[in-house]
Amino acid sequence: ERRVDFPVSVVLPAGGTGERTGLQTPKQFCSFLGRQLISYTIQAFERVSWIQTIVVVVAKENTDLMTDIIQRFQHRKVRVVPGGSTRHRSICNGVLALGSGQDEEGGSTAERPKVVIIHDAVRPFVEEDFLYKIAMAAKEQGAAGAIRPLVSTVIATTSEGYLDHSLERAKYRASEMPQGFTYDVIHQAYQSCTESDFEFGTECLHLALQYCGTNAKLIEGPPTLWKVTYKRDLAAAESIIKEALSRTACVITGGSAQAVTLAEALQKAVGALEMELDAIPDLMGDNARYLVTEWNFIHVSISGSCLSEVEALLTALEAANRAILHPLVVILVHLSTSDELSISGRMAEPAAITDLASAAKLRNIFVYGVLLQQSKDTDCWERSVLRVAEITSALIRERSSALVGQLLQA
Amino acid sequence: ERRVDFPVSVVLPAGGTGERTGLQTPKQFCSFLGRQLISYTIQAFERVSWIQTIVVVVAKENTDLMTDIIQRFQHRKVRVVPGGSTRHRSICNGVLALGSGQDEEGGSTAERPKVVIIHDAVRPFVEEDFLYKIAMAAKEQGAAGAIRPLVSTVIATTSEGYLDHSLERAKYRASEMPQGFTYDVIHQAYQSCTESDFEFGTECLHLALQYCGTNAKLIEGPPTLWKVTYKRDLAAAESIIKEALSRTACVITGGSAQAVTLAEALQKAVGALEMELDAIPDLMGDNARYLVTEWNFIHVSISGSCLSEVEALLTALEAANRAILHPLVVILVHLSTSDELSISGRMAEPAAITDLASAAKLRNIFVYGVLLQQSKDTDCWERSVLRVAEITSALIRERSSALVGQLLQA
Ligand SMILES: [Mg+2]
Ligand SMILES: [Mg+2]
Incomplete structure (x- = not known):
């Protein structure tokens, strides 16, 4: 010191x-x-x-x-x-x-x-x-x-x-x-x-x-x-800040086996994209430290609604006064396991997510959704996981306010 | 000279x-x-x-x-x-x-x-x-x-x-x-x-x-x-190129009154975002010049499938050998006029659009979709148009390869 x-x-x-x-x-x-x-x-x-x-x-x-x-x-x-x-x-x-x-x-x-x-x-x-x-x-x-x-x-x-x-x-x-x-x-x-x-x-x-x-x-x-x-120097400064904010992300799995498996696959895939993921079941106990250190959260849910958990995350981030200096990113990754959900109703309550994202944006928290279809075909599954990694990593790096609230398809 | x-x-x-x-x-x-x-x-x-x-x-x-x-x-x-x-x-x-x-x-x-x-x-x-x-x-x-x-x-x-x-x-x-x-x-x-x-x-x-x-x-x-x-200078150089590629876009309306109205509203809205739009009915005759000068195309369709027209646009761009040096952007803006289309089947054949976008990406043409709901409520409609302007302008400026093929909701 x-x-x-x-x-x-x-x-x-x-x-x-x-x-x-x-x-x-x-x-x-x-x-x-x-x-x-x-x-x-x-x-x-x-x-x-x-x-x-x-x-x-x-x-x-x-x-x-x-x-x-x-x-x-x-x-x-x-x-x-x-x-x-x-x-x-x-x-x-x-x-x-x-x-x-x-x-x-x-x-x-x-x-x-x-x-x-x-x-x-x-x-x-x-x-x-x-x-x-x-x-x-x-x-x-x-x-x-x-x-x-x-x-x-x-x-x-x-x-x-x-x-x-x-x-x-x-x-x-x-x-x-x-x-x-x-x-x-x-x-x-x-x-x-x-x-x-x-x-x-x-x-x-x-x-x-x-x-x-x-x-x-x-x-x-x-x-x-x-x-x-010069104007170009502003772009350079922005890129330095964005890079500093994009080195790590915290994946919250909820603890289910499927979500943990997906989180592990994502960890491998984003590693190649020069980002490090920490996967945790929830933000309880010692893991509450992520609320005061991490700039990016990936919330994995398997089926049904996850909105109440995401709302709790947003409330905790707000309570920690985290988004004053930099926009936080929260990405909802929704793994859909049944085929009939593929097009209609791809994620629970898309309009509710859009509303939640609009409200969070006012508090400088950027919420996006990514929809992923479970597949028994290994190649198909690996491609999907890679797409989730590319999309989440792009959302985290670009921190685009215009795309807040969008549900993207992996 | x-x-x-x-x-x-x-x-x-x-x-x-x-x-x-x-x-x-x-x-x-x-x-x-x-x-x-x-x-x-x-x-x-x-x-x-x-x-x-x-x-x-x-x-x-x-x-x-x-x-x-x-x-x-x-x-x-x-x-x-x-x-x-x-x-x-x-x-x-x-x-x-x-x-x-x-x-x-x-x-x-x-x-x-x-x-x-x-x-x-x-x-x-x-x-x-x-x-x-x-x-x-x-x-x-x-x-x-x-x-x-x-x-x-x-x-x-x-x-x-x-x-x-x-x-x-x-x-x-x-x-x-x-x-x-x-x-x-x-x-x-x-x-x-x-x-x-x-x-x-x-x-x-x-x-x-x-x-x-x-x-x-x-x-x-x-x-x-x-x-x-330095690494930051690469980001600065990229920002200069991206800005040069994002000053204008060409809106192809097909000539229908609804599409022309939407194009005019978009022209006003992106003007505030420092981008200029030219609206044309099609790329016939004199308008074929856009194929050799423009880096960004916004294709407006009202209902039903517009895929054959978009395929024709992609073919024409490829024939003009346009995407060798810079990625071209093609955005499909789909205006949905009936309420029952709002969530399910929001756009004709989303999987077909994803496939088309994947194929175009190999040829350095970035295709994205934006879905817009017709509304009789003036405020609601103006908000939607503004969202389309923000989303299209962000897609054009960011030229994100990870988001190619996504259908975004205005
Ligand atoms: Mg001095
Ligand atoms: Mg010398």
């Missing part, structure tokens, strides 16, 4: 206008899976126990939106501070707010931090261990910053637009975020810097060097620190 | 091992929507009429895979050349192959190019107008290369890992691909350069400067030139 025995807070400038995304909305306020990018970034800091306060600096016109996001996704630790006309003015506002020990309404807040971490609202994948390195190096050296190897050769151009020379790549690095500073260094840097720095400067590290004589410690960060800049 | 009245060919080094993607397969051979990344890049050059030959340089162990890709996606203009031990040796092999006028089997090929364009196999979105600029500047100046503004501040580090200084961002650029050279310049550069250049050099532009005294013309390229490096 890593101990940080000094107060650390965060400034998250989020005043950008998103010109480069090709989108109307500033990119930090663009959504995927029903949530704005900035909320993912806030979450990355909020889950770190030793981080005290997260100051989000937003343009005046986005204050209401930001307040809504904080309420809706139940963010704690967050204070909203009005932005300035440039990135440095916004960061400076955030730093000063941390020093004041007061929030906008004059309420008292946490103690003045020893270290301030500055990050971008559009880099949602920063991890605790890297924040730890930045915080410790900042405390030690006064300043620390993330770097990455250069992805392209950097070249100097002549004034006419021709190649002048190329830089020796090994000697240079790209400066990224997060960066960390002792409160004193970043405060002093902003006290001392010029209007021109506020207007045109890009690097906090540079201000710390120029005005405090602090040479920042540079630490190589992982590629996931990249900045969401 | 832009005229290029001199021969231009392309060298596409594709020997990389993809260490940075976190994937087993080298990234140029990773697939999305059923096709390898390198095939998308080849396609980007192949559709440019004035490009003569595309030399793909691949490692020995990937030659068979590359040959398969060329056959499967019916690439013309492509020659496969074995790679060297470094990037520069591979590019050099490609350039020499263009000069030899012979392919591997000794057959004669196109004339020696005036200009050689060098690109990366993992930058699939290069556009004709930018290639034109590079080709013209290369012919004029001897060398030309794509540049982009720096996304991060570039910093120099001390040997102990501290900030030394940061570069003034405005003076530098990132050097990207494509780059263009006259054959004479790139040939001479590789003839003159040292073993050390072959081993450690990164920039063709630098070799042209050093060994031919040619200062390359630098041209700012669009952000879509970015290099697919």
Whole structure:
């Protein structure tokens, strides 16, 4: 366990206008899976126990939106501070707010931090261990910053637009975020810097060097620190979240032999699709832990109605407050054992399932159904199981809200 | 119309091992929507009429895979050349192959190019107008290369890992691909350069400067030139292709008043979802053009079987050879007008549709069904139409192969 025995807070400038995304909305306020990018970034800091306060600096016109996001996704630790006309003015506002020990309404807040971490609202994948390195190096050296190897050769151009020379790549690095500073260094840097720095400067590290004589410690960060800049980066970020949510699922069998057999066959089949299934009879006792850890549930039923069990599952998930940050997926796999059910009445009460799914969707739980026909023919049965595996795995990966409530045929 | 009245060919080094993607397969051979990344890049050059030959340089162990890709996606203009031990040796092999006028089997090929364009196999979105600029500047100046503004501040580090200084961002650029050279310049550069250049050099532009005294013309390229490096970039590339394939769809109504009304309602509803629908009665006469331009078809039927019409559509699409490069989507929207059809027998012959969809999937055509119930209640009807719009638009955007053949309920 890593101990940080000094107060650390965060400034998250989020005043950008998103010109480069090709989108109307500033990119930090663009959504995927029903949530704005900035909320993912806030979450990355909020889950770190030793981080005290997260100051989000937003343009005046986005204050209401930001307040809504904080309420809706139940963010704690967050204070909203009005932005300035440039990135440095916004960061400076955030730093000063941390020093004041007061929030906008004059309420008292946490103690003045020893270290301030500055990050971008559009880099949602920063991890605790890297924040730890930045915080410790900042405390030690006064300043620390993330770097990455250069992805392209950097070249100097002549004034006419021709190649002048190329830089020796090994000697240079790209400066990224997060960066960390002792409160004193970043405060002093902003006290001392010029209007021109506020207007045109890009690097906090540079201000710390120029005005405090602090040479920042540079630490190589992982590629996931990249900045969401273009519309395609939003798709990339969404794919990373979706992949993280799709690695495992919990199959609830009810304990019947047929359902257990099906669950075991599914475990094998989805293994090839790079997903792991845990099969359990129910969510009682020790298995209740899945309610607080798992993002995907596959409920297997053999015949007759399973709606009351599924309703109980949905109620338990809601009670555990699980679907605040990410949509949960619940798939009803119904194994039909008698031939006359094949087309009409394929599953008990399809309309009831659709209604249940509509209600669950409002609580960010995506319910789908998959219908499977028992077969004595081994080949036919194996094909069906494989289809169930493909369909459930696709539903879990895609998390499509448009397909909620559909009954699919394996 | 832009005229290029001199021969231009392309060298596409594709020997990389993809260490940075976190994937087993080298990234140029990773697939999305059923096709390898390198095939998308080849396609980007192949559709440019004035490009003569595309030399793909691949490692020995990937030659068979590359040959398969060329056959499967019916690439013309492509020659496969074995790679060297470094990037520069591979590019050099490609350039020499263009000069030899012979392919591997000794057959004669196109004339020696005036200009050689060098690109990366993992930058699939290069556009004709930018290639034109590079080709013209290369012919004029001897060398030309794509540049982009720096996304991060570039910093120099001390040997102990501290900030030394940061570069003034405005003076530098990132050097990207494509780059263009006259054959004479790139040939001479590789003839003159040292073993050390072959081993450690990164920039063709630098070799042209050093060994031919040619200062390359630098041209700012669009952000879509970015290099697919990480797994997330594959998701980003996939999202760009999916978006390009999902902007429009063609609704075939059969001409009945009810179907036309439904088509008009759908047009309005998907408009809000940023998709445009063209409604046509059939694919006869002038409307046959949709068979060679459209990626998505929505076939509306009112009652009874529509299978023969859908089969005719699939046959026509196959005859037009349309699904070689991208999966086509065909959605059967079935409007049921009588109440007793609501649950059982919701659509004519669901098993027949599943079979048809399975067969079409083998030919890269994804068939789905959507069932819609006529309603006299205006609110209810509008909700249903909106659901059809959401479902069809999700199916078109997601192009999920796992859900092919499913009948969805609006
Ligand atoms: Mg900075
Ligand atoms: Mg190069």
